[in-house]
Amino acid sequence: MNRLIHLTLLSLFLIGCRSYIKIGSVKNNVCKSLEKKTVLFAVFVDSDRTHPWSAYDINSTLDSIQVSIDWLEKQAVANGISLDIILEHGINASKDSVIPFKEKFKYESLSGTLFKYKDLTKGIDLVDAWSDNVSKDVARSLPKDTSELVLTKNKLNNRERLIAKLRNQYKTDNIALMFFINNYFENEISVAFHTSSGTEIEYAIVSKKQPTVIVHEFLHLFGACDLYLSPFDHGVFPRLKKRRVMKRYPNEIMAFTHKNLDSLNLSPLTKYLIGWENQLDKKEGRFLVNRRRKVLEY
Numbered sequence: 041m042n043r044l045i046h047l048t049l050l051s052l053f054l055i056g057c058r059s060y061i062k063i064g065s066v067k068n069n070v071c072k073s074l075e076k077k078t079v080l081f082a083v084f085v086d087s088d089r090t091h092p093w094s095a096y097d098i099n100s101t102l103d104s105i106q107v108s109i110d111w112l113e114k115q116a117v118a119n120g121i122s123l124d125i126i127l128e129h130g131i132n133a134s135k136d137s138v139i140p141f142k143e144k145f146k147y148e149s150l151s152g153t154l155f156k157y158k159d160l161t162k163g164i165d166l167v168d169a170w171s172d173n174v175s176k177d178v179a180r181s182l183p184k185d186t187s188e189l190v191l192t193k194n195k196l197n198n199r200e201r202l203i204a205k206l207r208n209q210y211k212t213d214n215i216a217l218m219f220f221i222n223n224y225f226e227n228e229i230s231v232a233f234h235t236s237s238g239t240e241i242e243y244a245i246v247s248k249k250q251p252t253v254i255v256h257e258f259l260h261l262f263g264a265c266d267l268y269l270s271p272f273d274h275g276v277f278p279r280l281k282k283r284r285v286m287k288r289y290p291n292e293i294m295a296f297t298h299k300n301l302d303s304l305n306l307s308p309l310t311k312y313l314i315g316w317e318n319q320l321d322k323k324e325g326r327f328l329v330n331r332r333r334k335v336l337e338y
């Protein structure tokens with residue numbers, strides 16, 4: 041049985057504004073609201089301890105991504121949201137135009153690297169460096185770009201350069217960068233990084249092919265948060281809040297990744313976080329803020 045751990049490094053940094061609270065992942069970073077023209081840019085990566093991507097693996101994963109996209113667009117229509125998701129993927133031009141890129145994880149696997157040190161930030165830095173190295177190769181494989189789009193003031197890393205190029209190429213701001221690894225360890229994780237960050241570009245690494253997992257990680261990039269109980273949830277109240285949400289929304293995709301995609305949907309909480317609703321009922325908002333406060337209306 042596969043052990044599926046989803047870890048969202050989502051520190052909901054809260055910015056106080058009177059009694060209204062802005063949630064850090066909402067309308068933030070590269071992937072703001074999930075609407076209009078959006079590019080899901082998939083990058084297939086081989087590393088030492090993953091199975092090499094075969095043409096069959098890549099094609100079946102692309103099919104799975106397309107199923108995920110179709111489901112999301114159907115949900116958008118049902119919610120009156122205009123959404124057009126375009127699936128694109130990197131092609132490793134330096135290797136006779138084969139698709140996968142190659143980059144080793146520092147400590148054998150994604151989870152081995154991420155959890156190498158007690159201090160999780162060290163592991164995140166190592167995985168960031170991995171994604172940055174891949175991004176450098178991907179950016180090189182794209183057509184030359186003369187735009188001078190600078191996303192952060194201080195430094196421009198390879199992930200930022202790649203995003204700037206993709207934004208210019210596809211003429212949209214919404215670029216969801218997703219790395220796919222061909223799972224070797226049965227218990228490998230899928231994870232989204234920097235979804236609340238103001239300085240680091242968010243991205244996801246997906247180690248599964250199930251559309252439910254792909255949609256789940258994709259939604260993280262647009263601000264959704266995990267609604268299932270994980271070993272990373274500490275404290276009685278946060279755990280209680282999650283249990284309540286799971287009970288209230290038994291088909292919520294951010295809570296139940298083992299279920300079939302067709303049986304799942306989006307709760308008001310997720311719709312608010314990805315920008316499909318501009319306000320959240322006070323009762324629903326209690327998952328995010330305490331009862332004296334309200335989440336910001338956008």
Ligand SMILES: [Zn+2]
Nearest residue numbers: 046047048266
């Ligand atoms: Zn998650």
